[in-house]
Every structure is written in C-alpha cells, then in structure tokens.
Amino acid sequence: MATARVRRPVSRAPLTRGRLLRAAVQLADKGGIESLSMRRLGQKLGVEAMSLYNHVRDKEDILDGIVDVVVGEIELPPAGNDWKTSMRQLVLSARQTLLRHRWAPGVIESRKTPTPALFRYFESVLGILRRGGFSTDIAHHALHVMGSRVLGFTQELFDDAEQAGPSSEEAALLAGRMAKQFPYMTEMAMAVSHGEGLGGCDDDVEFAIALDLILDGLEKLRTAA
C-alpha cells in the first residue's frame, strides 16, 4: 500500500453522524477493520481527525455505530410462514449481509453491550421461535444452540489451507511429512480438492447442510416438550 494517497476533499455536504458512519463502513469494507483510523476517516471525509469528535464520542462509539449500520442491513423475513422457513430465510439473509462486511462478526463480538439493531435481530429470531410453538425455555436453548461455537472458534481458515507451495519439489517433500503426521487431514484435503465435486468446497452448500442439521435438531427439541 505504497501508492500515493490522494483524496478528493469530498462534497461539502454537512458532516453528520450518519455520513461519518457510512464512510467508516466503506473504509472497513475496502481495507479491513485495521485500516479504520480516526485520521484516515477524517481524510476520507475532507476533515481533520479531531473534528470527528463533534459527532461521535470516541472510536468505540464509531464501532458501535458501524455494527448498527451493518446489522440493520439484515433483511427480516415476511410473516406468515412456518418457523423453519422463516428462520432459514433470516439466517441466510444475515449470512449474506455479513459476507459483504467480513470484518463485522469480530467487531460485533467485541461490543460490550448489544446495539439497537442487534436487539431487533434477536427479537426477530425469538419471535420466529415463539410464534412457531417453542416455549420460552426451549427458545432460550435454541438461541444458545445457534450462537455457540462447538470447536471453540470458527474455522474459515481451514478452507485456504491447501495452497501450492513455492517450489514443487519442496512442496512434495513437505506434503510427505504432512501425510505422515496428519494422515486424516491429508486424506480430506485430497478428497475435497480433486474429489467428485467441482474441486474446492462450496461454502454455501456446507453452510446450508449445517443450518438444516441444526434446524432439524431444534424441531426435535420443540416436539419433545
């Protein structure tokens, strides 16, 4: 990123909290959350960094604000369908939104207190469950099921793990050692990369499988009560 950093001083629209937050989201979308600094945000808005403090309490306030913007983009499903259909729509819509803003999950998890848009989102999740016949107790369990990380963390990293090394013979040697030490991972990497499918694995398909498995599990919780 050694390119000359030129910025149009930007249209003289009045600086508002909304304009500030939208610019912050754009900055994070383009360069990742670590590229969002007060100085750079000011620059993008044609203003000095200190001016931002007239519209926002501090940087934490900006992070709360952009979480609210992004979570507010999640489309809530129309009423009138069965709970599973509605939940599927809502969760997939959330996924769509968060794939557009890949920095967002990490920032959401770093918030100390839920923002209004998060309240709205959880209210929607709970509403679908309660209207679908879940008791408050079971709905509470369901929320934990959908929010828990079984492995302790998310493993999107795993998907990129298969890359061609620098030199081919070097790679082969390393692959040999890998195969000895991690036979099951090697086996799976082989199967996934030039397996029966199209090569590589389809994250959307995998996600749908995971989602259906969990929704089926919730259905069983519901009817058991």
Added chain:
Amino acid sequence: MATARVRRPVSRAPLTRGRLLRAAVQLADKGGIESLSMRRLGQKLGVEAMSLYNHVRDKEDILDGIVDVVVGEIELPPAGNDWKTSMRQLVLSARQTLLRHRWAPGVIESRKTPTPALFRYFESVLGILRRGGFSTDIAHHALHVMGSRVLGFTQELFDDAEQAGPSSEEAALLAGRMAKQFPYMTEMAMAVSHGEGLGGCDDDVEFAIALDLILDGLEKLRTAA
C-alpha cells in the same frame, strides 16, 4: 489502570522464544489482547522492546506463537471409546482451555494460516470421525457443521444484557419501552433471570445441550450414508 507500573526486572534466565511466548500469554490473560504490546512485553521480561525482535519476527509471529501455546493446551481424549464420547471429551476440553484464555478465539480467527497446534487439533477431530465410521465426505460436512456460526456471530454478549440500570425509576421507564418494542426478548429475560432455575442461565448446561444436539445430528448424517 492508573496504578504505578512497577516491574521486577525478572530473573536473569536467558530470553528465549518460549519464555517470551509464555509471558505474552500471561499478559493477554491478565489484561486482554489489547494490553499485549511489544513495549509492555519487553518490560515484563526486563528487556527493551527492540530486543524481542531477536527471538521473534514481528508481532504477528507472537500472535501465531501464543495461539500455538494455547491450542497446545487442549487435552486430546484417550483412544478406545466410541466417536461420540471422544468428540464430547475433546470439544469440552477445548472449551475449558479457551475459557482460561478468553482472547484466544478472536486471535485464532485472525490467523491467515493454521498453526501446527491447530493442525494437531483438527487432525484429532477428523481422526475421531473417520475411525467412528464417517466417510471423508461426511466427515468434511461434520467439520463445517461444528465450525459454522449460524447466527453470523457468537452471542455471549446477550448473556450480560440484563443489568440493573442506574436509577430504579429510570430503569422501569426504559424497561417499559423495551417491553413494547422487544416483547419476546423481555419475556425471555424475565424467564431466565428469575425463572424456575437458579436465576441467570448456566452457560455450561446450555453448551452441553447445543453440543448434544449437534452430535445427534452428526450421528444421523453418518447412518444415512
């Protein structure tokens, strides 16, 4: 944190990568990951910040290193049990470890490439599945199921959402507006906080419910093939 920052210059044990990483983990455990800086770490080790670069490439290298230390603490289950028992043990052990280092999940997710200890962990997960009769395909799906975030993010934040406001009448008024706007969330907060249980919700119990639901779902995937 305005207390005088006194640091014993620390025993004159030779500075090594291992000692450096263990100190870094301690720093993160005590003050959160944002309290881990080169200068503070050097201070804790009785050395200037620049000296660290003799044992570590840069800060990213330190983050890779402390991930490896922490993930290496996860206890792998003994062989010889059925897959569900083993997986349950492994996942609960991972949870125990990560609860001791609450900063770890976020740092793990920020790694560009999996560290050796992560390989070992995933290899263990896969081994349990394959030896338990899962095909490579179904084991791959299972890995995605256990690694996916259904809601798009984790909601530990939600648990702390019920706190006494500052003034009681202020709180009551706010609660009234809340109840109008978010009836289902209000209902659940009530049920959870002074419900039939002990008050508040038991995260360990909720996690166990979620885990069993998912393991049962995986069992169904396995036998369907």
Added chain:
DNA sequence: ACCTGAACACCGTTCAAGT
C-alpha cells in the same frame, strides 16, 4: 456550533551502534 494546531501518551519497527 463546528473545526483546527499543537501536544500528549502511546503504538510497531528499523538500524546503526554498542557489549
């Protein structure tokens, strides 16, 4: 009411210089 210059207390990192 909003913006700014200067300053403060921090960051990660490099590099020539010390032992």
Added chain:
DNA sequence: ACCTGAACACCGTTCAAGT
C-alpha cells in the same frame, strides 16, 4: 550473539484557540 538509543511513521484523544 544479543541488546539498546534514537528515530520514523503511525495511533486515539484533549484542549485552547480560531471562525
């Protein structure tokens, strides 16, 4: 071989001063 002082290019934030 390892450590350090000084420096560089950054951070977030405050505050008195400008319009």
